[in-house]
Amino acid sequence: MSTLSISGLNVFFSTEDGPLHALKEVGFEVPERRIVGIVGESGCGKSTLINAILGLLADNGEIRSGQILFEGSQDLTRLSPRQMQDLRGPRIATVFQDPMGALNPVLSVGQQMINIQYRSDQSKAEKAARAIEMLKLVRIPDAESALARYPHQFSGGMKQRIAIAMALMMEPALLIADEPTTALDATLEVTTIELLKDLQEKIGCSVMFISHHLGVIAELCDDVVVMYAGEVVERGTVRDVFQNPGHPYTRRLLDCDPARQSQRTRILPTIPGEIPDLRARPSGCVFAARCLDRHEGCDRPQVERMLGRDHAARCNLVQAAEGTGVDA
Numbered sequence: 530m531s532t533l534s535i536s537g538l539n540v541f542f543s544t545e546d547g548p549l550h551a552l553k554e555v556g557f558e559v560p561e562r563r564i565v566g567i568v569g570e571s572g573c574g575k576s577t578l579i580n581a582i583l584g585l586l587a588d589n590g591e592i593r594s595g596q597i598l599f600e601g602s603q604d605l606t607r608l609s610p611r612q613m614q615d616l617r618g619p620r621i622a623t624v625f626q627d628p629m630g631a632l633n634p635v636l637s638v639g640q641q642m643i644n645i646q647y648r649s650d651q652s653k654a655e656k657a658a659r660a661i662e663m664l665k666l667v668r669i670p671d672a673e674s675a676l677a678r679y680p681h682q683f684s685g686g687m688k689q690r691i692a693i694a695m696a697l698m699m700e701p702a703l704l705i706a707d708e709p710t711t712a713l714d715a716t717l718e719v720t721t722i723e724l725l726k727d728l729q730e731k732i733g734c735s736v737m738f739i740s741h742h743l744g745v746i747a748e749l750c751d752d753v754v755v756m757y758a759g760e761v762v763e764r765g766t767v768r769d770v771f772q773n774p775g776h777p778y779t780r781r782l783l784d785c786d787p788a789r790q791s792q793r794t795r796i797l798p799t800i801p802g803e804i805p806d807l808r809a810r811p812s813g814c815v816f817a818a819r820c821l822d823r824h825e826g827c828d829r830p831q832v833e834r835m836l837g838r839d840h841a842a843r844c845n846l847v848q849a850a851e852g853t854g855v856d857a
């Protein structure tokens with residue numbers, strides 16, 4: 530069973546210049562106990578996707594169609610704001626780039642970690658013991674005395690680890706981690722990634738990990754979903770997608786990844802061009818204007834084609850390649 534199963538998700542924003550189709554027919558799974566990376570450049574719809582799952586779309590946003598099935602039974606698109614509020618935190622936890630979004634600067638870490646357990650009928654001492662246990666798991670030195678300290682007394686890396694401990698404290702079924710290591714330096718990033726993987730295994734939750742850092746995705750995730758202009762253009766296991774990318778956009782992303790550059794460059798390479806205006810989506814492929822493999826099939830709607838058991842790409846060229854023997 531999948532912890533999260535998204536299908537046919539269409540999200541629109543109303544704007545002064547007409548409706549903006551931010552997510553188009555988005556579909557993918559976050560299977561139980563797996564870590565799924567979501568990758569794509571700025572504007573590809575990652576925040577909209579997270580907000581749609583959490584029931585926190587902006588007032589001008591609307592889910593027009595689609596399903597977000599949580600733990601096989603609850604369609605999150607149909608829950609009331611109150612029901613969503615109950616799920617956020619205990620069942621669907623979040624970690625963001627800035628840990629201070631999750632930490633209250635005027636309360637001690639211990640108090641905050643006890644407050645999170647408000648639904649538990651354990652005693653205060655038991656809740657404090659649980660907080661210490663979590664702080665130890667995220668390798669905060671001297672966890673007992675850390676309870677009495679305030680967020681500003683910790684370094685950036687420690688604050689993020691405390692935020693992770695707080696997110697996982699109630700053993701959620703799903704953790705949504707949005708660029709949680711982007712603000713950290715390279716060494717701290719590696720430590721935090723290792724820790725996240727460790728904790729995920731201990732708690733047995735699923736993780737949706739949003740990042741533009743392909744190296745981190747490769748290191749941490751089991752599966753990856755590649756998004757472009759609000760569409761899922763490729764999905765599969767990290768191994769399949771990274772070793773045998775099917776979509777030209779995925780190939781360009783991998784080519785641009787600094788970790789794969791043979792020569793060191795001063796300027797980070799990026800894909801030339803821009804994401805199209807989502808108020809006027811092209812009728813054919815959404816990536817065609819920037820694609821190096823353009824062909825006549827790009828003007829038609831793109832069909833998602835399976836490249837392997839769990840590996841799919843939305844590109845008509847991939848489909849054409851099979852029959853013609855052309856190497857896609």
Ligand SMILES: Nc1ncnc2c1ncn2[C@@H]1O[C@H](COP(=O)(O)OP(=O)(O)OP(=O)(O)O)[C@@H](O)[C@H]1O
Binds near residue numbers: 543576
């Ligand atoms: N409230 C809104 N009203 C109108 N358009 C919006 C709104 N929120 C997002 N959009 C548009 O939806 C598209 C997807 O935006 P989104 O913020 O989800 O992308 P993103 O991949 O998270 O980008 P970033 O990494 O820069 O945050 C963009 O074209 C954006 O301009």
